[in-house]
Amino acid sequence: MQMADAYLSTAIVDETLRFAASSLDAPATIFCWFDNNASIADYQTTGVSKGLMDDYLDGRYVHDPLNVYEITCGAADVAFLARERARFPEENNRIHDAFLQRYGIHDEVNFIFRNEGVPFALLAILNGPCAECFSSRPFAWEAMRDYLEFNLKMHPRVRRARQDRMLALRYGLTPREIEVVDLLKNGASNLAIAQIMGIGLATVKTYVINILNKLGVENRAAIIAFLAQIQLP
Structure with missing residues (x-):
C-alpha cells in the first residue's frame, strides 16, 4: 500500500x-x-x-x-x-x-x-x-x-490530512491516537506500534480500545474500512 x-x-x-x-x-x-x-x-x-x-x-x-x-x-x-x-x-x-x-x-x-x-x-x-x-x-x-x-x-498527502482533521474534530481522537490509527492502517501489530512509538504494550491496547469506542467500530478491519470511507472527497 x-x-x-x-x-x-x-x-x-x-x-x-x-x-x-x-x-x-x-x-x-x-x-x-x-x-x-x-x-x-x-x-x-x-x-x-x-x-x-x-x-x-x-x-x-x-x-x-x-x-x-x-x-x-x-x-x-x-x-x-x-x-x-x-x-x-x-x-x-x-x-x-x-x-x-x-x-x-x-x-x-x-x-x-x-x-x-x-x-x-x-x-x-x-x-x-x-x-x-x-x-x-x-x-x-x-x-x-x-x-x-x-x-x-x-493525493495521499491531502487525503491523509483530511482524514486526520476529521478524526480530531468530528470523532475526538488525540494526536497520539491518530498516530496509532495510521500505523494500524498500514498493518502494524500492537507490538510493532509499541516499538515505533516508544510506549508500552498496555498503552497501545488502551489507545486501540479508545479508538474503537470513539469511531463506534468493533475491530481493526472495521477501522481500516472506516478510514477508507472518510477519505473520500
Missing part, C-alpha cells in the same frame, strides 16, 4: 505540472506543499534552477508581490504578478523584478489550492521574458484551478 501511495503521489503532482505548463505554454513551474501552519513544507520545480527557491526562501520572498506567506491568507485563489505589482512600491517591484530576471522569468500566475478552506498547496506558473503576460490572456483561470485542485485532492 505504501509503494502504491508513493507512486500515486508522484504521478498526481507530475501530471498536474505537465498539464498546467502545457495548457499555458509555460516553460517553468514551482509546486509547493504547505504544512498545518501554512508554511512551505516541500516543493518541486520544473524548468527553473533550484537556486531560485533557495534564494526565495532565504528571504527574497519579502519583496514578492505574490508572497507565498501572504496570498494564501487572501480570498483569491488565482493571483497574477502583473496585477499584484500595482499594490506595491516601485522600489519593492524593482528588487523583485531583478531577482526574477536573474532566472529568466518575466511573469507569474499562482493557483492556491484549499481543502475545507485551508490552503494545502500552491502552483506557480512562470514564463520567459518574451512571453505575453498571463493576466492579459483570455483563459478560464478559475476552471483550470478547480480542475487541478480536484485532482490534487486525490
